[in-house]
Amino acid sequence: METAWLQASEWLERAGALADEGWQIRDLAGVDTSGLKGFETRFEVVVQLLHTERKERTTLHVMTEGDPPTIPSVVGIWPTTNFMEREAYDMFGIVFDGHPNLTRILMPDEWEGHPLRKDYGVGKVQVEFKPQPFLQIETPGQSPSPQEALRRVDRLGQVVPATDKEPGQA
Amino acid sequence: MSKTQAVIEAVEAKGHGAFVESYDELEERMVINMGPVHPATHGVLRLLLELDAETVVDCQPIIGYLHTGMEKECEDQNWRGAVTIVTRMDYLAPFFNEQAYSLAVEALLGIEVPERGKYIRMLMAELNRLSSHVVWFGTQGLDMGAMSAMFYGFRERELILDFFEMVSGLRMNHNYIIPGGVWEDLPDGWERAIEDILDVLPPRVREYEELLSLNPIFLERTNGVGAISREEALALGATGPIGRAAGIDWDLRRDIPYDGYSQLEFDVPVETAGDVYARYRVRMVEMHQSLRLIRQIVDGMPSGDFKNMDAKLTPPPRAELNRSMEAVIHHFKLVTQGYTVPPGETYAAVESPRGELGVYAISDGGTSPYRIHVRDPSFVNLQSLPTMVKGQLVADLIASIASIDPILGGVDR
Numbered sequence: 001m002e003t004a005w006l007q008a009s010e011w012l013e014r015a016g017a018l019a020d021e022g023w024q025i026r027d028l029a030g031v032d033t034s035g036l037k038g039f040e041t042r043f044e045v046v047v048q049l050l051h052t053e054r055k056e057r058t059t060l061h062v063m064t065e066g067d068p069p070t071i072p073s074v075v076g077i078w079p080t081t082n083f084m085e086r087e088a089y090d091m092f093g094i095v096f097d098g099h100p101n102l103t104r105i106l107m108p109d110e111w112e113g114h115p116l117r118k119d120y121g122v123g124k125v126q127v128e129f130k131p132q133p134f135l136q137i138e139t140p141g142q143s144p145s146p147q148e149a150l151r152r153v154d155r156l157g158q159v160v161p162a163t164d165k166e167p168g169q170a
Numbered sequence: 171m172s173k174t175q176a177v178i179e180a181v182e183a184k185g186h187g188a189f190v191e192s193y194d195e196l197e198e199r200m201v202i203n204m205g206p207v208h209p210a211t212h213g214v215l216r217l218l219l220e221l222d223a224e225t226v227v228d229c230q231p232i233i234g235y236l237h238t239g240m241e242k243e244c245e246d247q248n249w250r251g252a253v254t255i256v257t258r259m260d261y262l263a264p265f266f267n268e269q270a271y272s273l274a275v276e277a278l279l280g281i282e283v284p285e286r287g288k289y290i291r292m293l294m295a296e297l298n299r300l301s302s303h304v305v306w307f308g309t310q311g312l313d314m315g316a317m318s319a320m321f322y323g324f325r326e327r328e329l330i331l332d333f334f335e336m337v338s339g340l341r342m343n344h345n346y347i348i349p350g351g352v353w354e355d356l357p358d359g360w361e362r363a364i365e366d367i368l369d370v371l372p373p374r375v376r377e378y379e380e381l382l383s384l385n386p387i388f389l390e391r392t393n394g395v396g397a398i399s400r401e402e403a404l405a406l407g408a409t410g411p412i413g414r415a416a417g418i419d420w421d422l423r424r425d426i427p428y429d430g431y432s433q434l435e436f437d438v439p440v441e442t443a444g445d446v447y448a449r450y451r452v453r454m455v456e457m458h459q460s461l462r463l464i465r466q467i468v469d470g471m472p473s474g475d476f477k478n479m480d481a482k483l484t485p486p487p488r489a490e491l492n493r494s495m496e497a498v499i500h501h502f503k504l505v506t507q508g509y510t511v512p513p514g515e516t517y518a519a520v521e522s523p524r525g526e527l528g529v530y531a532i533s534d535g536g537t538s539p540y541r542i543h544v545r546d547p548s549f550v551n552l553q554s555l556p557t558m559v560k561g562q563l564v565a566d567l568i569a570s571i572a573s574i575d576p577i578l579g580g581v582d583r
Contacts, residue, residue: 025407029541048545057517079405080553
C-alpha cells in the first residue's frame with residue numbers, strides 16, 4: 001500500500017488522471033492533524049483508492065488551503081464522494097469547492113462548530129438544540145422560565161437577588 | 171438550486187411535522203416526507219420525495235437522525251476499549267465492525283493472529299452474515315407483503331444468536347473479536363451447537379427459495395424494479411450484493427483475502443440485471459456459500475492459541491497473577507492505561523453483508539486512537555437509491571430500500 005501527499009491545487013487534475021486509469025475511490029475522510037507531529041497544514045483529506053483489476057490499494061493525503069480550509073470537490077469525477085465530502089465538511093468544516101450540495105449531513109443544520117476537530121472536546125460543549133417554532137408555547141402570566149427561577153433561588157432554597165449571570169457561572 | 175432543494179429550505183424554515191410539503195397545481199407535483207419514522211425505511215431514514223401522482227420524480231435521502239458521534243467517542247477510549255464502540259455501528263453485523271477495526275489495529279501493531287483465532291473470527295463472521303441476511307430476507311418479504319418471510323427469517327436468526335450468546339455472552343454488540351485474535355476460546359460443546367445449526371439451516375434456506383423465488387407476486391414486484399447498470403454502480407461506489415447484482419465481480423474475501431479466507435473454497439455469485447430480484451438472487455446464493463464456508467471452517471478448525479499471547483497486549487491468566495510479579499505489572503499496565511500503538515496510519519477492509527466495511531485508523535503513538543474513520547457500506551450504498559427509484563412507483567421505492575438493506579446505525583454512526 002502506497003501513500004502520497006498532494007497539494008489542494010493538484011488534486012482535481014490528479015483525481016481525473018487516476019479515474020481514467022481505473023482507480024475507484026473507496027473512502028474519503030477528513031483529518032485534523034493538530035495533535036500529530038510533522039504536519040504543516042492542520043486539515044487534510046485522506047482518500048483510499050482501489051484498483052480492482054490490479055487488486056491494489058493506495059492512500060492519498062490532500063492538504064487543504066486557506067481559512068476555512070478548502071479543497072476542490074471530486075464529485076464530478078467520482079459521484080460516490082458526494083456523501084463523504086459532506087461528512088468531512090460537517091465534521092471538520094473542510095469546504096469542498098464545487099460540491100453540488102455542501103450542507104451538514106449528520107449533525108442538525110443549525111449546529112455550530114465541527115465535532116471531530118481536536119479543539120472540540122467531548123463533554124465540553126453544551127448539548128442544546130435550538131427551540132423549534134412549534135415547541136414554543138407562550139402562556140403569559142405563568143411561573144417564570146427555569147433560568148429565571150434559578151436566578152432567584154440558589155441551591156439551598158434561599159432567595160438571592162437576580163443577576164445577569166447564567167446559572168453555574170462564578 | 172433544484173426545486174427539491176428550495177422545498178427543503180422551506181421545510182427547515184417552517185419546522186418539521188408536516189408530511190405534505192408543497193403541491194404544485196400546474197405540474198401536479200407533490201413533495202412529501204417519507205420518514206424519518208416509517209416502517210419501510212428500516213430505521214430513521216427520511217426521504218424527501220417529489221411525486222407526480224404515484225411516480226417518483228426526485229428522491230433525496232436525509233440522514234443523521236441516529237448520529238451519536240461514535241468516531242469521536244473512539245478517541246476517548248483506549249485501543250482495546252474502542253471495540254465496544256465500533257461494534258455498535260452496524261448493529262446487524264457487529265462482528266464485521268470488530269473484525270475490520272481489529273485488522274486495522276493489528277496492521278498498526280504489526281502483529282500476527284494465531285490460526286485458531288483467525289478461524290474463530292471467520293466462523294463468527296460467516297454466521298453473522300447469515301443472521302444478517304435472514305433479517306434482510308424477512309424485511310424484504312415483509313415490505314413486499316409476504317408476512318411469513320418475516321417470521322421465518324427471525325426464527326432462524328434466533329438459532330444463530332443463541333450460538334453468539336453461547337460464545338460471547340451477548341446476542342448483539344459482542345465485543346468479542348479484539349486486536350490480536352478473539353477474547354475467549356470457543357466454549358465446550360460448541361461443535362454440537364454448530365452441527366445443530368448446520369443441520370437445520372440448509373433445508374430452511376432452500377425453503378425460503380421455494381417460498382419466494384418463483385412466487386408470481388414477488389417476481390412481479392421485483393423483476394426490473396430499482397435497476398442500476400454496472401457503470402452506475404461503479405460510479406456510485408456500490409459494493410456488496412448491490413454491486414455484484416449489477417455485474418461487478420468483486421468480493422474482498424476472494425480478491426484481497428484477510429484472516430484465513432485464502433485457505434477456503436467458495437463461489438462469489440454475480441448477476442447482471444442489477445434489479446431487486448438480482449440482489450435477492452445474490453443474497454440467497456451468499457447464504458448457501460456462507461453455510462459451505464462454515465462447514466469448511468468447522469472441519470478445519472486448528473488447535474492452539476486463539477489470541478496473540480504477547481504479554482504487552484493480552485492480560486495474563488488469573489493463576490499467573492499469584493506467582494509472577496511481572497504478570498502483575500503487565501496486568502496493571504493493561505488495565506489502567508492499555509497498550510500503546512506505534513505511530514502510523516492504516517486502512518483495513520472486510521466484506522460485510524452490505525459491502526466493503528473499512529476502518530481508517532491513525533495512531534499518534536499513544537494508548538488511544540488518534541482518529542478512527544469507518545467507511546460504512548450502508549452509508550455509501552444509500553447514495554444509489556435516487557438513481558434506482560427515479561421514474562418508478564412509490565411501491566417500488568419500498569422494494570428498492572429493502573434491497574439496499576441499509577442499517578441506519580451504520581449510516582449515521
